[in-house]
Amino acid sequence: MPFVNIKTPEGALSRSQKEEIVHRATDMLVEYFSEAARPHTMVLIEEVKDGGYGRADEIFILPDAYRAKEDG
Known part of the structure; x- marks a missing residue:
């Protein structure tokens, strides 16, 4: 099972940005391992305080200027 672990400062990414990272990282791994890897690919985004x-x-x-704006 492909596994990606991304650590990022807490508050740096919005929910939609995290979703995009999960989708894009999954797509990248599928390019390497084939479509069969998609249901088994795990992407973990850990926020560090x-x-x-x-x-x-x-x-x-993290400076305020780099904090994610709320989705919505």
Whole structure:
């Protein structure tokens, strides 16, 4: 079973953006493994809370300008 795990800052993606990522990642894997992989493909989008990730000793907080706008 193909498995994709995407980690993103909490609040960075709207629900519709997450749905699009799931569909596009699934389509990409189907291109490689054939249509038979579609019902078995898992795409997990994990949202990491602000301050829960960093790089080079810097803890990241998602700026308001990069937060997703609510769907609707």
